[in-house]
Amino acid sequence: MNAAACNTLLHVCRQGSRSCPRWIWRRESHWQSSLLGLRTALPMRAEPKKKKKVDPKREQIVKERMKKKLKKLERIAPELIPIDDFTPSAKLLDESRIREPVQLSGEEQERRALLIKKWAFSKQQEHEVERRSVACLLESQRKALEELRLESEELYDAAVRCDRGVFPLESCGPCNSPPIPKYNPLDGKYNDITKVYTQQ
Structure with a gap:
């Protein structure tokens, strides 16, 4: 060829x-x-990575800018979120909304005073009955424990031991006014107008 x-x-x-x-x-x-x-072919074809040239002056300028920003932020006081609950509305401060006190007659004042005294007397009697019943129960309990101790020391220790199953205890004390029979309380509806603040 x-x-x-x-x-x-x-x-x-x-x-x-x-x-x-x-x-x-x-x-x-x-x-x-x-x-x-x-x-041998692949490494020869590869290019070495170019190193970025870092200017020291530029780095210094960036650092100084960051320091200035930090100083400016330190000088500005943090913005406080207002609490609207403690500031009454301007509508409520209007003087025309102030109601004049109701003028009660002498008979009405006497009737209300007598009603308060009757209510206090009834609550006092209720308290005395409850106190006497509690005292009677405690006395009966003390006598029963004394008799139990004479019978058996082990049973007495078991009776005096603290019962952990009693708690959580729910008790209802006396109220300021008698309960209304067959009263169905309403759940109530409201519009949530709470303002949301963002810190800047």
């Missing part, structure tokens, strides 16, 4: 002709390399 024929054959193989034998285009192709040459 002469030189002209070889050049023609290589030219056809480089253009991707399928009639070309594999050993020619494998060896002559610029993008196909042998497995042995793979280890």
Whole structure:
């Protein structure tokens, strides 16, 4: 095979002709390399990473800006959130809303005073009855424990031991006014108008 024929054959193989034998285009192709040459080819094609040049003056300027921002934030006092619950509405401070005290007659005043005295007397009697009943129960309990101790010391210790199952204890004390029979309390409806503040 002469030189002209070889050049023609290589030219056809480089253009991707399928009639070309594999050993020619494998060896002559610029993008196909042998497995042995793979280890040396890849590192030679890689470019080293370029290091960014850091200007010391620029770094100093950035640090100074951050320091100035921090000083400015320290000078500004934190914004306090107002508490609307302690500030009454302007509508409530209107003088026209002030109601004049109701003028009660002498008979009404006497009736109310007598009613308060009767209520206090009834509550006092209720308290005395309750106190006497509690005292009677405590005395009965003391006598029963004394008799139990004479019978058996073990039973006495078991009776005096603290009962952990009593708690949580729920008790209802006396009320200022008698309960209304068959009263169904309303749940009530309201609109939540609470303001939401964000710290800036």
